[in-house]
Structures are given as structure tokens and as C-alpha cells.
Amino acid sequence: MTYRKRITILSLLDSLIVLTAIYFSYWILHPHFGIFKLETLLFSSLILLVSHHAFAAVYRLYNKAWEYASVRELVSIVKAVSYSILATGIVQMVFFGDVYVRTLLIAWMLHVLLIGGSRFSWRVFRDRYMKPHSIKKRTLIIGAGAAGTMVARQLLNNRDVELEPVAFIDDDFRKHRLHFLGLPVIGDATSIEQTVEKLQIDHIVIAIPSLGKEELTRIFEECSKTNAKIEIMPRIEDLMVGTISVNAFRDVQVEDLLGREPVKLDIDNISEKITGKTVLVTGAGGSIGSEICRQICRFSPEKLVLVGHGENSIYAIDMELRNSFGKTIEIVPVIGDIQDRERMFSVLCEHKPKVVYHAAAHKHVPLMEYNPQEAVKNNVFGTKNVAEAADAAGTDTFVLISSDKAVNPPNVMGSTKRIAEMIIQKLDQSSNTKFVAVRFGNVLGSRGSVIPLFKKQIQNGGPITVTHPDMTRYFMTIPEASRLVIQAGSLARGGEVFVLDMGEPVKITDLAKNLIRLSGYTVEEIGIQYSGLRPGEKMFEELLNEKEIHPQPVFPKIFIGKALLDQEQEIQFLLHKFESFTQDELKEFVVNIANRRENKILALVE
Structure with missing residues (x-):
């Protein structure tokens, strides 16, 4: 008409x-x-x-x-x-x-x-x-608040969607037995399994945007007891800006269950450090480095220098940022190896960055056990090269991306990260540049992390391989890790080791089980196989040892650990005599330095 x-x-x-x-x-x-x-x-x-x-x-x-x-x-x-x-x-x-x-x-x-x-x-x-006569999926909506009723209204009014809401579940007992939009509120989360069976539910939509991570995990576990497909409504910010509709549901991700509540950034402080300045990121093509670049662009630097060894990864992040920010930010891709000292000095002295985020590193623990020379060359010598080049270029702040594996490390990767921390701490004492390090745990979805491996094993029909049933790790998302790095740079006074409050560690076995259920399978269908600890692995990780802990956070969820610096002579010996070490001697030497084992170091030196 x-x-x-x-x-x-x-x-x-x-x-x-x-x-x-x-x-x-x-x-x-x-x-x-x-x-x-x-x-x-x-x-x-x-x-x-x-x-x-x-x-x-x-x-x-x-x-x-x-x-x-x-x-x-x-x-x-x-x-x-x-x-x-x-x-x-x-x-x-x-x-x-x-x-x-x-x-x-x-x-x-x-x-x-x-x-x-x-x-x-x-x-x-x-x-x-006038509704089509297609068979719709009977849908249970978790949450009878504003978001849940909005979802129900959209589903009831939209003839094209395949979901038909039939009832609500809500923990607020005052809503029980009431009807919203003609749909009854059956009970609380503990009645999900019974409700799904009674009402023959095919689909579950979680529609509580304010839900905390622990509550979401609890509700997801109840939903997982059923055979219904589980989805979650879009984020409220996406709905408000109109980038997505209410009924554009997505699958629950493992990040939703394991992440913590996001840390709110000190926007003014960060803007003062970055806006209108030149920023350089090493390892800019990697998982963490590329996300740091995306976050930095939101603060409108004058120039962003992308440094990386792999041309394909640098090309990918360069094109992505140019498409989104190329009209307002000068983006400079640089192909270079941090082990190439002259190249690093040339790049930093040419661009004179105000802030440097050093994310380039070898991080795979078992792989570095087999290649200790490469771990030392990249994580120790590479960090030294970039840090000293930043000092020579007059950089204001240098942020090293470190790891929780640098605490009491039994492996080469963690030891080289701890030695890298020591190097920049020593340099901080004599430089006008503020050198700081940021430690965090495992990053969900990053290259080499356990999530992509588990997903591939599930796609292949299983089993998922876990090293030990009691192994635990701290986890965080890539955006969260990147925000911590940027916030740490704005808080830097020189010599600090910043650590995020990462909540409680997660059992790898529980992570595997959640991922199996999220993929639509049961643990019995896929299976979990225990393979034993790999070379250099620990049963649990630490973020600070007992001598480094400062109990008060300097920023919500961010702590400072004043890591000790007492191995200067041993580090200098490592740097000068690196080529003369055998592979086994090198592994033992770097682990002893990181753990301050003076007697064992002297035995190797003599």
C-alpha cells in the first residue's frame, strides 16, 4: 500500500x-x-x-x-x-x-x-x-527485566525470525507467576532443566546484560544440563549505537565465562600520554601487539609505527588500521627484526617515538626449551636492543610486555622474560626514559594459546589433550591485556612491574569441559586425555613472588610489584659469553639468573 x-x-x-x-x-x-x-x-x-x-x-x-x-x-x-x-x-x-x-x-x-x-x-x-506457517523453535528467555522483555517483544513482532518465545526464567522471586507480554515467568535458574523438558524448549537466550561473569557461568552450567542451543543477546553498547539488532544473538564464548569485569581506563591520563604523539609498537603483527595498536588508535596519536619481523602480519594490521584510521593518523609499517641492533637504532632515531610498547617476543614454553639460544637472542638481546634504542631516541616511556611465567621460572621462556625485566630496570636507573614492565597471564585466543588448540581438537572429533588434571592458569582476554598495557604506560614512574588482578586461576580441565559444551558436544563424546607435564611447564603460575608483593593497587585491579634487581654481574656475563655456552649450560644459566641462585651460577662460571 x-x-x-x-x-x-x-x-x-x-x-x-x-x-x-x-x-x-x-x-x-x-x-x-x-x-x-x-x-x-x-x-x-x-x-x-x-x-x-x-x-x-x-x-x-x-x-x-x-x-x-x-x-x-x-x-x-x-x-x-x-x-x-x-x-x-x-x-x-x-x-x-x-x-x-x-x-x-x-x-x-x-x-x-x-x-x-x-x-x-x-x-x-x-x-x-498473517504469520508464516513455518515451524519455529520454542525459546526460553533467561531474564524478565528490560532487556529480556525487549528481546521477547522483538521476537514476537518479527515474523522472519525462527524463534518463538514461550516463557521467562528470572531469579527475582517477585516476578514468578507473573506474565510479561503474555509469557509466564516460570521460576529461577535452578528450574531451567525442568522447564526445558516440560515446555519442550529448543532454544535458550540469555538476556541479562548486567550479568557478572560468575553469574553467567552459573546460569550457563544450568543451561548446559539440557540439549537446547544456548545463545546470548548482543552487548548493550552495540544495541545503543545501532550496529546490531536485539535479535542478533550470538553463541556464548569461553571468554564470557572466564573473563573478569572490564577494568575502566583513566582516559584523561592515557590521552595525555598518547594523543597527538608518536607511538611505536614492536611485534605489531602479533595477537597482543595488533590489539594494542587498535586500542592506541582510539586515542588519536599523530603517528603510529608498526614494527614486526613477519611481513604478512604487519601487512594485515597496516591495512586494517589504514581502513579505519588512515585519514586521521599517520601509520608507518616497518619490517625489522629486534635482534638487528642497527636496524632498531635506525628506526627509533628516525621516528623518535614518545611511547614504545615492546610486544615482540618468543613466548611458547616447550618450544623455547628446545631452542634456548633463540629465546635468549630474541627475549633478552632483542629487548636490550629496543630499550637502548629508545633511550638514545629520547623516548618518554618504554613498556615491556612480560609474563606471569617470569615469576620463579623453571623454564627458559620465563627466565628470559625475567632477565628482560632486569635489563630495563637497570637501564631505568641511568636513563631519562621511564622503563616499566607489565605482567599478565595466559591470553585467550592469542596465537599459541590453548583455546585454538582445543577448538581444533574438538573439530577433529577429540580427544582434548590436557597435561594434568590439576593444572591451573590465569586467563584474560586480548583486549583486556592490551588495555592493561596502555594504562600501565600512563601510570609509569620508572622501574615498576605492573600486574593485573586476574582473579582466581582456572583449571585447564574446566576450561576444556566448557569449550566442549560451548561447541555443542558432551564431554563423553569428545573426551579429555591427560598427557603429562611438558618440558619447562609448571602446575600453577604466579604473578608476583612473596618478596615483590605491594598489597595496595595503584589503580583499580592493577598492582605494582617492585621486582628485585640483584643479578647485574651475572646478566653481563651472559651477554658477553653467550656464544660460548652449550645449549644445556645456557638453559641452566638463564634459569639460575632468573631465580637468583648465586651458588649454581658461580659453579657454571668457574
Whole structure:
């Protein structure tokens, strides 16, 4: 139906209702029609008709999609009718010296009833008789609050979606046995399994945007006891900016269950350090480095220098950032190896970055046990090269990306990271550049992390391999890790080791089980196989040892550990005599340095 035809039909319908209603109200009150003057009745009818169409235009009664009519549309009808009746009463008083109050009141009620009924009857007809006859999936909505009812309304109104809401679940006992949009609130989260079986639910939608991670995990575990597909509604910020619709549900991700509540950044402090400045990121093509670059671009630096050894990864992040920020930020891709000292000095002295984020590193623990020389060359010599180049270039702040594996490390990778921390701490004592390190745990979804490995094993039909049933790790998301790094740079005073409060460690076995369930399988179908600890692995990780802990956070969820610096001579010996070590001697030497084992170091030196 065309727009003009639609307006014509609605206006003619309203005209008929208005004229019929006022004559009917006169007839109800005064069966003997002759007591009124004909000109009074005709004049009142004309005024009421004109005023109704005027206020209908004001409240856009002819522009609304009545197939989606709700309380808001009813309020618009009431306002338009009320003001038109009021206008008619005023005209009666002015011209005839009297107002026919009872007649106008009955006319008001008839207008609201007939005009509202004509609109809402179309919605009822559409919902009942015009819906497609496709088989829809019976859907249970977790959460009967504002978000849950919004989801239910969208599903009820949208004929194209395959989900049909049938009930709510909510932990608020005051809502139990109530009906929202005609759908009952059955019970709390503990009744999910029973409700799914009783109502033959095919689909579950979690619609509580304010849900904390622990609560989400609890609800997900209850939902996992059923065979229904589990999804979660989009983030509220995505809905508010209009980038996604309410019914664009997504699968629950393992990050939703294992992440913590996001740390709020000190935007003003970060902006002061980055906005309008030159920033350089090493390892810019990696998982952490590339996300740091994305986060930095939101603070509008003047120039962003992307340093990386792999041309494909640098090309990918360069093109991504250019497409999003290329008009406002100068983006410079640099192919270079941090082990190439001259290249690092050349790049940093050319661009003179205000802030350097050093994310380039070898990080795979078992692999570095087999290649200790490469771990030392990259993580120790590479860090030394970039740090000293930053000092020579007059950089204000240098942030080293470190690891929880640098605490009491039994392996080469963690030891080289701890030695890298020592190197920048020593340099901080004699440089105008503020050198700091940031430690965090395992990053979900990063290259070489356990999540991609588990997903691949699930795709292949299993089993998932876990080294030990009691092994635990700290976890964080890539964006969270990147935000910590950027915030640490803004808090830097020199020499600190920043650590994120990562909550409770997670059992790798529990992570594997959650990932299996999220993939739509049972643990019995995929299976979990224990393979034993790999070279250099620890059963659990630490973020600070007992001598490094400062109990008070310097920023919400961010702590400082003043790591000890007492192995300077041994580090210098390592740097000068590196080539003369055998592979086994090198592994033992770097681990002893990181753990301050002076007697064992002296034995190797002698």
C-alpha cells in the first residue's frame, strides 16, 4: 500500500468515527433530538473533525506502523483525541456560552475506543492470520527485566525470525507467576532443566546484560544440563549505537565465562600520554601487539609505527588500521627484526617515538626449551636492543610486555622474560626514559594459546589433550591485556612491574569441559586425555613472588610489584659469553639468573 493511499484510508476512517461518535453521544443523552439547535450540532461536529485531524497530524497518527502498535501508540491516540475534544469545548463556550460536557465526555470515550480499536485490530489480525506457517523453535528467555522483555517483544513482532518465545526464567522471586507480554515467568535458574523438558524448549537466550561473569557461568552450567542451543543477546553498547539488532544473538564464548569485569581506563591520563604523539609498537603483527595498536588508535596519536619481523602480519594490521584510521593518523609499517641492533637504532632515531610498547617476543614454553639460544637472542638481546634504542631516541616511556611465567621460572621462556625485566630496570636507573614492565597471564585466543588448540581438537572429533588434571592458569582476554598495557604506560614512574588482578586461576580441565559444551558436544563424546607435564611447564603460575608483593593497587585491579634487581654481574656475563655456552649450560644459566641462585651460577662460571 502506498503512503498516500494509507493516509487517505486512515483519515476517511477517522472522519467517519468522529462524526458518528458525536452524533451517537448526543443521541444517548438526548433521545429527543429537537432540543438542540441544528447549527450547534453541525458547528460542533465541524470543529471536532478539524481539530481531530490537526492533532492527529501533530502526534503522527497516520505515520505509525500500526502492525507494531503498543502502549506508546495508544498514548498518542489518547492525546490527540483529548486535545481535539478540549478544543471543541472551548469553541462551544466562546460561540454558544455553554459546554456540553457529558456529550463531549461520551464522544471522547467513543473516539478512543473506536480509533484505538481500528488500529490495534490490524495488529491482532496480522499476528494471528498473517504469520508464516513455518515451524519455529520454542525459546526460553533467561531474564524478565528490560532487556529480556525487549528481546521477547522483538521476537514476537518479527515474523522472519525462527524463534518463538514461550516463557521467562528470572531469579527475582517477585516476578514468578507473573506474565510479561503474555509469557509466564516460570521460576529461577535452578528450574531451567525442568522447564526445558516440560515446555519442550529448543532454544535458550540469555538476556541479562548486567550479568557478572560468575553469574553467567552459573546460569550457563544450568543451561548446559539440557540439549537446547544456548545463545546470548548482543552487548548493550552495540544495541545503543545501532550496529546490531536485539535479535542478533550470538553463541556464548569461553571468554564470557572466564573473563573478569572490564577494568575502566583513566582516559584523561592515557590521552595525555598518547594523543597527538608518536607511538611505536614492536611485534605489531602479533595477537597482543595488533590489539594494542587498535586500542592506541582510539586515542588519536599523530603517528603510529608498526614494527614486526613477519611481513604478512604487519601487512594485515597496516591495512586494517589504514581502513579505519588512515585519514586521521599517520601509520608507518616497518619490517625489522629486534635482534638487528642497527636496524632498531635506525628506526627509533628516525621516528623518535614518545611511547614504545615492546610486544615482540618468543613466548611458547616447550618450544623455547628446545631452542634456548633463540629465546635468549630474541627475549633478552632483542629487548636490550629496543630499550637502548629508545633511550638514545629520547623516548618518554618504554613498556615491556612480560609474563606471569617470569615469576620463579623453571623454564627458559620465563627466565628470559625475567632477565628482560632486569635489563630495563637497570637501564631505568641511568636513563631519562621511564622503563616499566607489565605482567599478565595466559591470553585467550592469542596465537599459541590453548583455546585454538582445543577448538581444533574438538573439530577433529577429540580427544582434548590436557597435561594434568590439576593444572591451573590465569586467563584474560586480548583486549583486556592490551588495555592493561596502555594504562600501565600512563601510570609509569620508572622501574615498576605492573600486574593485573586476574582473579582466581582456572583449571585447564574446566576450561576444556566448557569449550566442549560451548561447541555443542558432551564431554563423553569428545573426551579429555591427560598427557603429562611438558618440558619447562609448571602446575600453577604466579604473578608476583612473596618478596615483590605491594598489597595496595595503584589503580583499580592493577598492582605494582617492585621486582628485585640483584643479578647485574651475572646478566653481563651472559651477554658477553653467550656464544660460548652449550645449549644445556645456557638453559641452566638463564634459569639460575632468573631465580637468583648465586651458588649454581658461580659453579657454571668457574
